[in-house]
Amino acid sequence: MSLALIVILPFIGAPLAALMIRAGRNACAGSAFAASLAAFVLLLSHAPQVLEGEAVQAGWTWLPGLGLDADLMLDGLGFLFALLILGIGLLIIVYARFYLAGNDPMGRFYAWLLVFQGAMLGIVLADNVLLLLVFWELTSLSSFLLIGYWNHLPEGRQGARMALTVTAAGGLAMIAGMLILGDIAGSYRLSDVLQQREAIQASPLYLPALWLILAGCFTKSAQFPFHFWLPHAMAAPTPVSAYLHSATMVKAGVFLLARMWPVLSGTDAWFYLVATTGLVTMLAGAFIALFKDDLKAVLAYSTVSHLGLVTLLFGLGTPLAAVAGVFHILNHSTFKAALFMIAGIVDHAAGLREIPRLGGLARAMPLTAALALVAGASMAGVPLLNGFISKEMMLHETLQAEWAGSRWLVPALATLAACLSVAYSFRLVAHVFFGRPREVLSGKAHDPAVGMLLPPAILVALVVAIGLLPAALAGALVTAGGRAVVGGPLPEFELALWHGFTPALGLSALALLAGAVLLKAYRSARASWAAGLHPQAKAIFDAAIDYLLDLARTITHGGHNGSLQRQLAWLVAAALVLAYATFLATPHAPGTRDTLPLAPVAMVGWLLLVAACIAVVALHRQRLLALVMVGVIGLVVALGFAYLSAPDLALTQIAVEVVSVILLLLALEHLPRETPREGSALRCLRDAALAIAAGLAAGGAVWAVLRRDFETLSGYFVEQSLPGGGGANVVNVILVDFRGFDTFGEITVLGIAALVIFALLERDRPAGADGARRQARAGAAPHSMLLTVAMRVLLMLALVVGAFLFLRGHNAPGGGFVAGLVVAIALALQYMAHGLHWARGHLRVDYHVPLGWGVVVAAVTGMGAWVAGYPFLTSTVWHLELPLIGELHVASAMFFDAGVFLVVVGACLLALTSLVRAGARRGEAAPDRGLAPAPRGET
């Protein structure tokens, strides 16, 4: 449990810190510190076990089907990293409290920092490959947020975007590689995967997996040629640079190299890929660092170089090189984080970070200068400091390496890099703190507050202590870490300051000497550098991204240029290709079912329908005419339903037809009356071809179905309709009883549709006074007396018909849908005859009300079944003996149908009145004309 808590505590601390900022900046930093400290203490409580070489494990099943379990493991390697993450994290939290300016949003800073911390801990403690990947992506994301913390600075935003693009792209590659690895090993549990060295290296997929995983590691750890994002990430606040971009996140890549070392290393591919990349990175980073002027840029490139060094060590593939790598990770974190913090102090005190404009700061800030001197010397590899020991171990290991038959290449280049490293380290210290003081700065610069000085001081103390007593202070840690990397016992080794006069010592001395000489000749070296070629990674990156975006845009616009017509054409075409491909690829026997005889009346209907279809297409530019034709088609379809034993459908279709035509007429009132002639003949031809193909497919499918016999589950419905549902009209019983839940969903959708219409049109509401004036004018307009009277009479009649249809619906054609539509039409007719204003005065109904109540009634009816202990919408039938009327079956489903009725009435009228009102507000259709179409000339 405590293992999980170590990972979880920062995630708890993140929202806490974000909230605590309301209680002040100290409370905010304090809560972040407390969360990290708790995790740190928990971590230390595992130290005895882990340093003995044990791995602490804990795990919970999460998604076993995916092989994703929340398994955690704390071994020597994970312990070392967690120690760095939490230890340096604590120092950074203190440092940042004093670093951030008063107007920087501190809560956000600590929240993101802690999210990052938790994600890092997740990476180093994960014992499941997939879990590790989740945390890996989370570090990319939180790092993005932290780099872009000063989001008002364009460099911050660009740097954040670049870092995210590069590391996330690598992360994607790594996911693929890890999945391959898990597939070979047959498990996503890391400790299982790490046992499968032979199987993995024998697999033909070893190389692809290696490439993909290395892509992830190298992008994260800023290895050449992906190193360019790290200097740009320096736009982040300095605590972030110190934490993420020196001590932790960029080390995630080398952590993974170390983690996967037991299964991936030891092959030629590993050696040449990893060691070469490391060597090149180390050299290139050190070289560029020497000629950068920005303090943080120098540190960034030096970090690139040191990460290359660690990569080289893991790439060499020998156990002792791995130990040296682990040791250097520790050492680099201490001196580099200290140097970053010092850079931040200088920036704060002097207001600038340009080395040529700085100098002689030692006099003004002696304490800072002393710390810088020690940390810089450690980076250079000066004896008595920890950087010296691991660097000498590195040189010693390179002497054993043979690169393509050459025994001198690796040590020579490593020594050259070491020499460059000496030069930039000395330059950093000498040109900033010593030499001639600059006038601009005198009086301004001073040593910072204790809170800012203490964190680097603690790190520098560690630098010296480990340098003097390496075995006593770091021996156990490095041994446990090294053992975890190698995955077995280590050969004899000793962390010591003095190994005697070895060749490595000679190389070390050579590097120090040459570095000092190089710095002496800095001016001329700089001149020759300036004359050279400097490819700008940012420009190349931006160009590549621009190119990719253009490419994506071109491809997207090819099929999707915002034109609805084109999209629909693609949609139809795709559906047709699928349908025809399936049809043509499978054999078909001709149908055997007997056909019905051809009735003359059906023939007439068919002719009418086909003629109307042709007319709609041919005359669609004259919209009113086309609408009339559509009405004709709807009627023919309704008659067809009636003829083919579907009276309910016929009724519904006719009623819907009327409402739809009214609705479309209303819309046409405002829309142009004619469609202009548009589109080339070619386009019309293309559309016609698509249309004919679609028609053939649909018609052919119907023909094929109709010529075949079938089995249906409807027998059950027909049998149970009367006994189970209490109704003789099977269709209605299915709707309100057997499939009541579907109907419930459907009326909800209908209600939502009406509300959408209402919302769409009410948004259009103009200023109140204007609307009121128009309505007053509308009320005064005259109406046709004949129509008015007729409609009032018709209203009564229609309401009776609606009630009749509703009541008989359960046993004969009818039901809530049809009844609702009929009543809606009757009410709509009143609007048509009397105008909106009159109708609103006399029919004081807000149609939201029946709409809402309808859904409620249906739902309550359904829930009534719960009372009796049955599932939702179970129906029951009561038999009543009434005087005069006789026996009456009352099914509970009838109440449900009443809900349907109310929703249909409410939805139809809400839609229609919204439309009318919108038109009235537009002042384009005089509202007193109601629903009647305007004479042509007027608009």
Place this chain on the structure above:
Amino acid sequence: MELLVATAVGVLTSAGVYLLLRARTFPVVLGLTLLSYATNVYLFAMGRLVVNAPPIIDARAVSHTDPLPQALVLTAIVISFGMTAVIVVMALRSWFASGDDHVDALPRADAKEGR
């Protein structure tokens, strides 16, 4: 008889698809309406064609046609009405906002007045 229904569905689909691909909103709405008819009849036809056998329990009735497709189609009719209504109102809004009834019309900056 079957051939009539099949060809009717084909013709309705063709007309619907053709109108669906037009450039102005109103024909597209009509096209959708025709396509809904076609789809409803298509669904209905899955219960095969039967004359004079409505699915209403009656002692005198000899047989009943399949009620299930009818129930499905009944809801489909109402839902396609809802869809048509929403689409036509969207077309109207687009026209109000842009003064253009092209399907790809974008709202104008000065779209206070309709046309």
